[in-house]
Amino acid sequence: MNSAHPIPPARFDLLARILHWTMAALIVAMLFLGAALVGSLGNYHRALVLHESVGVAVLVLALIRIVNRLRRTAPPQIPAISRPERIVATGSEVLMYALFTAQPIVGWALVSASGAPIRVFGGVLLPAIAPANAHLYHLLRDVHTFLAFGLLAVFTAHMCAVLAHSLVLRDQVLNRMLRTPRFRRTSTEPAPGHPLQAPVPTPPDS
Template identity: 45%
Template sequence: MSSSQPTPPPAPARYTVVARLLHWTMAVMVIAILFIGVFMVTSVADFNFLVTVHEPLGIAILIFVLVRIGWRRTHVPPPFPPGMGPLDRLAAIYSEKLLYALLLCQPLIGWAMVSASGQPIILFGSLHLPAIAPQNATLFANLLRAHIVAAYLLYLTFAAHLAGVLLHTIVIRDKVLDRMAFWSTPRSSRAAVQAERPVPSSRNSVDS
């Protein structure tokens, strides 16, 4: 009598192609703007040039965040890997929500800060954004402090998010990264790619 082999757990389903494109594009932009922020603090000679890159990049991140939230509200996210514990799931959900909140608020704070300084945010050539805050030195100083605090929180949250992904990918190896990856793995088959379908109005959380 032959013994039956245990059935391996199915590979985790993936996010839609659009969600994955938005995610990885935003990841590159966020890493770039974090490094630019560090260089702005440490480099006086290149400060003006870095500002001309930092400001439109921040607005681009704001647009991408809004698009990603809108996309998530109309598409079903893939489930977490079966072996992922409840505490890990809660940590992943709330760290992602914090990350999105910071990526949404930080560009708005920066936009208001520049407006309070009396300068426009120049996107390209003569194209610039309207002011969203009155010109005021005290308001500018308060917004600058808020922008710095939010930047530190963004650094820490992004680092925690990256550390969690690396832990699950290298140590736990539960294929959590497969949900957002474009590459194939030996156990990634038809079940690894979910067809896009509308999501009920009650599923409105933000993706990773």
């Protein structure tokens, strides 16, 4: 009697998976560097340059990710996900995309308003996108902080939801973003050539 493993869920395309995991690592790095800047931990100037560089990388990858998402339809959700959950997931995804783009742009404008040069990736000078102005600088700093907490909250909620589905519900949601092996059909009968396979009798010579 033959039996089969559950059919794995459809996965995102390779570019989407690479962008997803790369951006996840960069977002974590950006949040830690931002916290280091607030607490003035270590070398402030070096942490600032790293924070700005990571922010630019996040902005570029976010734009690529949005274009890729518009060009390629996301795979269907697994049947276990209810309609309300799908609505919440879609809303949180849109919110994350908005934060991924808005936060680096606000940070770019923030540094521009301070009047300081913006050098990223070891020396690449970026143009200012806002005039040097003390009042605008303080306003953008508050907006940047607000968006940072919003990004942290949404990112944490996303991680908790993924962990709940993976460790508690075990419904293969995470496999949509992973390179999962193909399931093979298994059988209780020995394969041909197996030691337990009975030899096929040879008809006697006539």
